[in-house]
Amino acid sequence: MEVYDVVIIGAGHNGLVCAAYLQKAGYNVLLLEKRSILGGASTTEELMPQAAPGFKFNPCAIDHLFIFLGSVIQELELYKYGLEYLFCDPVVFCPHPDGKYFLAHKSVEKTCAEIARYSQRDAQKYSEYVKYWHHFIGSVIPYFNAPPKSIVDIIGNYDLKKLQDLFSLLGGPNETLDLLRTMLTSPIDNINEYFDSEFLKAPLARLSAELSSPPSQKAMSFGAMMMVMRHHPGQARPRGGTGALTEALVNVVKSQGGVILTDQHVEKVLVDNGQAVGVRVAGGKEYRANQGVISNIDAKRLFLQLMDTSDVDHADPNLRERLDRRIVDNNESILKIDLALNEPLRFEHHEHKDEYLIGSILIADSVNHVEKAHSDCVQGKIPDDDPSMYLVMPTALDPSMAPTGKHTAWIEFFAPYNITDAAGTGLKGTGWTDELKNQVADQVIDKLAHYSPNLQHSIIARHVESPAELAERLGFYRGNYYHLDMTLEQMLCFRPLPELANYKTPIDNLYLTGAGTHPGGAISGLPGRNCARVFLQEKHPISQTLKDARDSIKSTVESVFGNS
Ligand SMILES: Cc1cc2nc3c(=O)[nH]c(=O)nc-3n(C[C@H](O)[C@H](O)[C@H](O)COP(=O)(O)OP(=O)(O)OC[C@H]3O[C@@H](n4cnc5c(N)ncnc54)[C@H](O)[C@@H]3O)c2cc1C
Known part of the structure; x- marks a missing residue:
């Protein structure tokens, strides 16, 4: 049986990010991918080689935003490994049936000037809307870049600029209550509070709904981020397609000695005495993992499809039912x-x-x-x-x-x-x-x-x-493009469930990463990075905590918002 320190199930971009951090930290990592192509929902493929040779397509993700809220690109030196981002400007175009259109540039001022052609009031309100949600994004970045239950990590991520963002939202007691109230509203409630014009409200609703629920859904007003991030930090695509991000990550993992195998469908997580010890793939081959098994697929698939019920029930008798019934889809x-x-x-x-x-x-x-x-x-x-x-x-x-x-x-x-x-x-x-x-x-x-x-x-x-x-x-699972819905009750320290939210599971040495963990779906690499952090903190409690403290000071200084 082949033996590694860590086996990762699935080579989506989060699995690859996690592997890269662990391999760099000195662990011997094996990634097992069921498809013959790496990247999961981050690939570029020639989908129609006969009918359209030479045309390259992104079957899934195309527009990258969230990855610029963290430091994965810098820490893994992805530009050195072949990644190049092309930033969009303009960022959004939405034609309206009455001949009007919304054209958003990267610059908020230019966007306001476009809106002002039809409504001076909405143009002014747009800059207020962007400012508010921009502060919101600045205040949640530290949370996104840390395991959601690791208070020390989260606090360590706040630099002066992010604290200013946070305090400008919180203000006094009434402002804090008002922020909570905003969080409880729907995207439509929030959009109506600011704007009159349909040509502007419709695209904002459309982008908010990208977080996987109708714009009328309460407690989803934070979907406003989807437009506001297009102004800052911006929206980009890797030159050559999203698959170029995957290629750069593969280059990092392999350059550090990591092993990546395709056409390896993991069918079973092997558990011995309450501890994950390896996996079995289709065809029966087994791979041993001495330090940990990490799943790039979500908790529902992992615990309900890849594990013996007795192993799960022994660790937590309620878990299977909670995964089955408590998670909303x-x-x-x-x-x-x-x-x-x-x-x-x-x-x-x-x-x-x-x-x-x-x-x-x-x-x-x-x-x-x-x-x-x-x-x-x-x-x-x-x-x-x-x-x-x-x-x-x-x-x-x-x-x-x-x-x-x-x-x-x-x-x-x-x-x-x-x-x-x-x-x-x-x-x-x-x-x-x-x-x-x-x-x-x-x-x-x-x-x-x-x-x-x-x-x-x-x-x-x-x-x-x-x-x-x-x-x-x-x-x-049920075609869910974010592994699990990104509704508020399934985000942050509730993702996928409170007891699984810090990338650890009730089975020793079994960890979760991927879109089904905090901070969720989309191209960010943050679930992969945060999971690697938890893994390393568990294995090296003292040295990793010191390293994380040093890293967080460095990355906050370099972060997008810290530089602006
Ligand atoms: C059509 C579509 C469009 C999207 N557009 C955007 C966009 O424009 N911008 C954006 O930011 N996000 C977008 N997303 C969401 C984003 O692509 C995903 O949230 C993100 O790529 C998930 O990455 P991941 O690494 O967590 O998981 P995945 O990419 O799902 O990777 C999991 C990997 O595990 C493999 N796997 C599964 N089961 C097994 C098994 N049993 N054994 C071995 N391997 C297994 C899978 O094949 C896959 O490679 C889109 C998604 C879809 C579907």
Whole structure:
């Protein structure tokens, strides 16, 4: 049997980040990935080599924001290992049915000037909105960059600037209560408090809902971060696609001597005497882990699918039921469409400018349009009669993603995992069939063509993946693209459950990382970094605490907000 210090289940970007930190700390790490390609939801693939050779696609993540809230890039020296980020500016374009449009630049002032063309009041309010949420982001960065129950780590991450952000939000007792009140409101409540104009409210609602729930969902006002982060620290894409981030991480891990194996589907975590000691993969091969097994897949999949019930029950008799019933899943997943195009999109009804194509493009006609797009999913209905969507034309920023002069489109359409009216049919009984996913894709493309009429005749080939196929490809539980919903009751020290929230589990030497742990889904690498930190603190309590104290001083000095 091959023996390592640490075995990591899954080579998503968080598994790779965690491996890189542990390997750098002197541990001998093995990463086991079920697919033949590394990166999980952070890959770039030639999805249609026959129909569209030379076109490269990001089947999942494209726009990177959260990774700039931490220090993973600097600490792992990812730029030295091949990563290059291209920043978007403008950052968002949202055409409105009445001919107005929202064009957000990286600069808040320029964005306000765009808004002022239609509403002076909303332009002024926009700068207040950004300022408020900017302080909020500054105050939560220290929390994101620490294990959520490690008070010392969290406090150590606060520098002067972040304390100022925090105090400007808290102010006196009434301001503190008002902040709590804001946290309890929905994105729509918060957006209505600031703005009048639909052309502005709809894209803000659309971006807030990227955190996996309808914009009317209470206690989700912090979804405002999704727009505000686009101003600072900014929104970027790796040159060559999201897979370039994975490649850089793989380079770090391998350069430190780490071992990464593909086509290794972990089927069982081996437990001996209450302690994780290794894993078994499909085909029966076993790998021993002397110091720890770390899961890049979420707690539900880990404990309910990869472990003997007796091992789990022995460690915590309530855990399986709590994972099964306490964790909320709102049934929202993604139907993903990738297009190879002969020519760039043109937004003719909105005074087309090529700069519209650089950032995220939102089709969000009204707040109600966005609301329906998400609440239908919760009810198991496909909101395809009038689709709302998030799209990107990656080749506008990075022409290397397609043959010269050609383009690609990346379209994310929120759709239910289980379709209520088709229960029991289709892939895994979800209701999704090839015919249905293509019908839905037709509707989505038709809607987009209202805005960009040249789309229909410029499509060379298309690739459509249903929520059920996404779940099969990456193993996502019920197609959940963040492993677990990012609703407030499942964030911070509640993610995935309070008893599992600090990356440790009731089984000795078994750890959790990945999107299903704090601070959650998206490209950030923070769950991987925080988990490595907890692992090292457990193994070397004194030396690691001293190192962390030194690192936190260094990283706060260098952090984005500390420098600004
Ligand atoms: C369509 C889509 C679009 C998205 N767009 C964005 C975006 O623009 N910006 C953004 O920030 N985020 C986006 N996200 C979310 C983001 O991609 C994910 O939250 C993030 O990549 C998760 O990373 P991870 O490393 O935690 O997990 P994963 O990427 O899920 O990695 C887990 C790995 O484990 C492997 N695995 C699973 N089971 C086993 C097993 N039994 N044995 C071995 N290996 C196993 C999987 O194959 C996978 O490689 C998107 C997600 C999707 C699905």
